[in-house]
Amino acid sequence: MIRVVALFLCIGLISGCGPYRIKYLQPHNAEPPAQTFQVVTGHAHGIGPLVIGGGAYFFLLQSMSPALIDYTGEIDTRKICPVGYDAISEVQHYHNFGQSSLAALISWVGIVNWYHRSNVIYQCVRSHPE
Amino acid sequence: MTRYVALLTIVMFGWSGCAYRYQFNTGLPPSGERVQEWRHIGLWGWIGAEPFDLDKACPMGVSRYGSYINFANWLPAFITVGLYAPRTVFAECALATSPAQPKTGANPEAQR
Numbered sequence: 616m617i618r619v620v621a622l623f624l625c626i627g628l629i630s631g632c633g634p635y636r637i638k639y640l641q642p643h644n645a646e647p648p649a650q651t652f653q654v655v656t657g658h659a660h661g662i663g664p665l666v667i668g669g670g671a672y673f674f675l676l677q678s679m680s681p682a683l684i685d686y687t688g689e690i691d692t693r694k695i696c697p698v699g700y701d702a703i704s705e706v707q708h709y710h711n712f713g714q715s716s717l718a719a720l721i722s723w724v725g726i727v728n729w730y731h732r733s734n735v736i737y738q739c740v741r742s743h744p745e
Numbered sequence: 746m747t748r749y750v751a752l753l754t755i756v757m758f759g760w761s762g763c764a765y766r767y768q769f770n771t772g773l774p775p776s777g778e779r780v781q782e783w784r785h786i787g788l789w790g791w792i793g794a795e796p797f798d799l800d801k802a803c804p805m806g807v808s809r810y811g812s813y814i815n816f817a818n819w820l821p822a823f824i825t826v827g828l829y830a831p832r833t834v835f836a837e838c839a840l841a842t843s844p845a846q847p848k849t850g851a852n853p854e855a856q857r
Contacts, residue, residue, distance in 0.1 A: 639796070
């Protein structure tokens with residue numbers, strides 16, 4: 616039994632889901648060659664209204680739920696870059712190892728996935744270098 | 746018995762925590778045109794998706810974009826236990842404001 620619990624915890628630490636990295640490109644914003652500045656922000660997701668239970672049951676119901684909660688909400692990309700950077704050429708959303716593991720553990724320990732964090736990287740562009 | 750519990754644990758962890766959605770707004774007015782595509786992701790998210798080129802999706806600019814999972818995405822992920830877990834990406838195109846595509850998505854103060 617102890618072995619099972621230990622295995623359970625180990626898998627919890629190394630699992631969760633992978634990075635699920637998706638890039639959104641706007642190459643026209645990077646022309647002509649421009650100065651860039653990278654901004655990294657966090658994004659929080661959470662439960663849907665139908666979630667009961669953890670693990671696979673959580674996945675089944677949460678994935679089907681159209682009202683999955685996006686705690687951070689819609690991001691206004693005009694407020695991301697510092698003054699002087701007038702466009703964004705690339706946005707990348709992903710989860711790192713710790714975020715994925717934490718999401719998996721929370722969904723098991725807390726029955727539902729109350730909190731699920733990810734990162735967003737913005738490539739800000741200054742098209743008129745000073 | 747222990748073997749089955751361990752296997753079940755692996756399967757369940759593979760399934761948990763991967764459902765989410767997010768959305769970005771560039772501040773440009775929407776035109777009503779919407780482009781949706783699947784992104785093919787494998788091995789519980791470890792094999793990555795091809796980038797979504799917003800310039801190709803919306804040549805006149807993009808108003809909103811983001812990603813979510815719908816039932817059609819969920820079904821193959823469920824059947825394959827996360828080995829194949831596609832997501833939907835979308836872009837809502839912006840109203841054409843000028844013949845040249847405007848730079849979008851960041852601090853408008855910079856252009857003043």
